[in-house]
Amino acid sequence: MKVIKTHKVEQLVMAAVAFFWCFLMWFASAAFVPTIASQFHLGIKGVALLASSAIWTAPLARPVAGWLADKIGAPKAFVMILVVCGSFSILSGMAKTLAPMVGMSQYHFLFWTRVIVATAGVSFVIGVQHVAQWFEPAEMGTAEGLYAGTGNVGAGAGALLLPRLYGLDYNTAFIHLGIVALIIAGWVVWRGVPAKSAEQSRMAKKSATLRDGVFVWTRYAALALMLAYAMSFGLEIGMDAWLPGYYKIGFGGAIKALGFHSLQDVQIAAGSFAAVLSFNASLFRPLSGWISDIWQRNRWTPFPFLSKKLEYSPRIHWLMLSLLCITVMMVMLTIAGMSGHIVASVIILAFFGVALAFGTGGTFAIVPLMFRERPGVAAGFIGGVSCIGGIVYPLIYGKVATVFGPGAIHLGYAIVALSLFIPFILYFVWAMRWDVHPEEHGVGSKERWLGARLSPAIDGIAEPARSE
Amino acid sequence: MRRYGMGSAVTDGEVHVHEPWYKYGIGVLFMEVAIAVAISVFAIAMGLSGKPVAFQKHVEFAKKPALAKPVACPRSGRSDGYMSVAPVKP
Numbered sequence: 001m002k003v004i005k006t007h008k009v010e011q012l013v014m015a016a017v018a019f020f021w022c023f024l025m026w027f028a029s030a031a032f033v034p035t036i037a038s039q040f041h042l043g044i045k046g047v048a049l050l051a052s053s054a055i056w057t058a059p060l061a062r063p064v065a066g067w068l069a070d071k072i073g074a075p076k077a078f079v080m081i082l083v084v085c086g087s088f089s090i091l092s093g094m095a096k097t098l099a100p101m102v103g104m105s106q107y108h109f110l111f112w113t114r115v116i117v118a119t120a121g122v123s124f125v126i127g128v129q130h131v132a133q134w135f136e137p138a139e140m141g142t143a144e145g146l147y148a149g150t151g152n153v154g155a156g157a158g159a160l161l162l163p164r165l166y167g168l169d170y171n172t173a174f175i176h177l178g179i180v181a182l183i184i185a186g187w188v189v190w191r192g193v194p195a196k197s198a199e200q201s202r203m204a205k206k207s208a209t210l211r212d213g214v215f216v217w218t219r220y221a222a223l224a225l226m227l228a229y230a231m232s233f234g235l236e237i238g239m240d241a242w243l244p245g246y247y248k249i250g251f252g253g254a255i256k257a258l259g260f261h262s263l264q265d266v267q268i269a270a271g272s273f274a275a276v277l278s279f280n281a282s283l284f285r286p287l288s289g290w291i292s293d294i295w296q297r298n299r300w301t302p303f304p305f306l307s308k309k310l311e312y313s314p315r316i317h318w319l320m321l322s323l324l325c326i327t328v329m330m331v332m333l334t335i336a337g338m339s340g341h342i343v344a345s346v347i348i349l350a351f352f353g354v355a356l357a358f359g360t361g362g363t364f365a366i367v368p369l370m371f372r373e374r375p376g377v378a379a380g381f382i383g384g385v386s387c388i389g390g391i392v393y394p395l396i397y398g399k400v401a402t403v404f405g406p407g408a409i410h411l412g413y414a415i416v417a418l419s420l421f422i423p424f425i426l427y428f429v430w431a432m433r434w435d436v437h438p439e440e441h442g443v444g445s446k447e448r449w450l451g452a453r454l455s456p457a458i459d460g461i462a463e464p465a466r467s468e
Numbered sequence: 469m470r471r472y473g474m475g476s477a478v479t480d481g482e483v484h485v486h487e488p489w490y491k492y493g494i495g496v497l498f499m500e501v502a503i504a505v506a507i508s509v510f511a512i513a514m515g516l517s518g519k520p521v522a523f524q525k526h527v528e529f530a531k532k533p534a535l536a537k538p539v540a541c542p543r544s545g546r547s548d549g550y551m552s553v554a555p556v557k558p
Binding site: 143149259269273279280282283286290343347350353 | 487514
């Protein structure tokens with residue numbers, strides 16, 4: 001490990017900045033969807049495909065990124081992501097020049113390079129691992145909250161600022177974003193340290209095994225938390241990608257009636273409305289951890305069927321309330337959309353963002369406590385597979401609008417809430433009913449998956465003793 | 469767990485005193501919430517007013533005819549600017 005005089009706050013700031021920029025690159029395409037859709041004559045289906053493409057690589061790449069962060073250290077993993085995504089962001093900005101050279105149409109070149117840039121979304125897991133390597137358990141909630149909350153703002157910042165700074169010129173925006181990513185990569189190379197001690201870094205390396213991974217992936221509680229995160233974070237990223245296009249199509253007349261006429265003005269308005277959800281979902285996330293602490297302190301467990309005797313039961317009940325709020329907000333967004341009242345829609349969007357933040361913050365207030373021995377593997381699985389939601393939801397919204405006509409573009413939210421979220425919540429209630437070790441119930445026993453080596457923490461302590 | 473102010477907490481009877489950065493961290497969390505509320509208010513106000521706030525000025529192209537008026541060509545002898553071409557003999 002490098003010998004660099006550093007402080008954990010510096011490492012936190014570095015992780016948050018790298019994560020912020022990765023998220024900015026990840027959702028930069030969504031901010032320019034109205035321009036790209038107009039330039040390349042995309043219909044609703046095309047817009048939905050473009051919106052969901054930003055999330056295609058996340059479900060598979062995030063668990064790999066979590067494993068990679070444990071294996072080689074978070075700074076090196078961050079540098080790899082920033083260099084690859086930054087370079088492809090620059091290439092995507094030069095699509096007009098480069099596409100003919102490789103025999104592709106400009107749109108296809110742009111589309112596929114942006115899919116590669118979208119792998120920047122895996123950076124969340126890397127940063128979670130990095131913060132966990134530097135901070136004590138007592139301050140972990142605040143540290144992770146600051147990291148995740150600040151970094152997630154990148155998506156909203158893109159929707160709010162990029163159309164204002166660059167107008168319709170998305171090519172220049174992509175090039176500039178890529179150049180800054182390379183500069184941040186240089187900073188991480190210079191100042192990044194993987195853990196506060198070399199021993200801790202080695203411990204993380206040892207716990208990254210396939211057996212530990214399979215054990216976590218087959219736990220009912222891990223699946224329940226993954227679905228909860230799919231309902232919150234998966235939905236958040238799906239909405240980040242979907243909303244600018246949704247407001248342009250679903251409220252085109254209302255936006256024009258408000259006085260936004262040119263394509264650039266419509267794009268700015270649609271991006272600003274979308275940013276309401278993104279900013280609230282990001283910036284209220286740390287607050288959710290704080291509220292989870294209040295529930296924990298007061299031992300509030302209002303829901304029947306859910307476990308009430310676990311040390312962290314109140315946090316499960318807080319997450320349950322968040323999931324119910326998200327479902328209700330989805331239905332209300334449909335109602336506001338059908339009424340055609342854009343201001344009501346944006347106000348509901350603001351509360352919707354807060355509900356999403358409660359869900360994301362509430363989930364990751366439980367994960368490190370429930371999977372104390374394997375937080376990296378669990379974070380990779382829960383934070384990764386849940387992103388499938390971000391792909392599926394925009395596709396469902398687009399499909400509903402295609403089948404029932406453009407006027408039904410608002411119906412998708414209620415359909416997703418009733419057909420997917422209510423079954424998810426019922427499964428969550430079922431999986432969280434055990435009062436003793438809910439994390440051990442699953443397909444196959446703990447002994448079957450881990451054999452004699454039951455705990456990587458025990459393993460990690462025992463091995464140096466043997467070598468001595 | 470009981471908390472005693474922003475900088476310390478009691479866990480299982482053991483007092484944990486947070487480091488100095490912690491209280492600033494909590495301050496940042498609430499600042500982020502304030503930013504989120506401000507942005508929501510801004511976006512809703514913008515929606516009501518119908519005035520987009522753009523940092524980049526609108527680019528408007530000067531209206532010009534699709535074809536510039538041709539200039540008279542003295543060698544051709546024509547005033548409309550086109551060349552007179554003699555028919556090619558077979």
